[in-house]
Amino acid sequence: MTKKEIVKQIAEKIEETQLKTKEIVQLTFDAIVETLINDRRIELRNFGVFEVKLRKARKARNPRTDDPVDVPPKYVVTFKPGKEMEERVRKLIPSAEELEALERKSQKAAQNRQPPQPEPAPSVTAVSVPADGNGATPEPTDGQTARPKKPRARKATQV
Numbered sequence: 756m757t758k759k760e761i762v763k764q765i766a767e768k769i770e771e772t773q774l775k776t777k778e779i780v781q782l783t784f785d786a787i788v789e790t791l792i793n794d795r796r797i798e799l800r801n802f803g804v805f806e807v808k809l810r811k812a813r814k815a816r817n818p819r820t821d822d823p824v825d826v827p828p829k830y831v832v833t834f835k836p837g838k839e840m841e842e843r844v845r846k847l848i849p850s851a852e853e854l855e856a857l858e859r860k861s862q863k864a865a866q867n868r869q870p871p872q873p874e875p876a877p878s879v880t881a882v883s884v885p886a887d888g889n890g891a892t893p894e895p896t897d898g899q900t901a902r903p904k905k906p907r908a909r910k911a912t913q914v
Contacts, residue, residue, distance in 0.1 A: 758784075791832060803836040 758780065766776035787805065790797040795807040812828045836844070
């Protein structure tokens with residue numbers, strides 16, 4: 756649901772224009788944001804509690820380069836639903852489509868958890884061995900040089 760849909764629903768219930776209702780809804784949202792900025796917390800009875808919390812600095816990894824990255828502390832907004840909201844949401848009955856999507860998601864997660872298959876052994880390039888047997892490591896005869904494999908990108912993880 757979007758803010759526009761909320762405005763339309765409220766406007767119909769209170770028999771007011773959508774323009775006036777939109778202004779009221781926006782003023783309500785603005786008041787919530789201002790309260791969070793000034794007081795760091797707003798409690799809406801039977802709805803929930805919004806709170807501003809400071810997340811501590813942490814170390815993460817750049818998934819492309821695998822380099823460590825310092826993530827600075829930052830403020831985030833948290834929400835804890837009220838009892839009434841939690842009870843009403845808990846009573847929801849999932850639709851068939853939601854259950855199917857959940858099953859697909861869990862199957863995909865299970866596939867991602869499977870251990871990686873062992874890589875095939877690298878192919879051996881034919882080399883010429885010096886007749887004198889001096890122990891020198893011969894170079895590949897086909898002009899190819901062996902290159903080390905790049906590490907695979909990983910998801911960002913906390914350190």
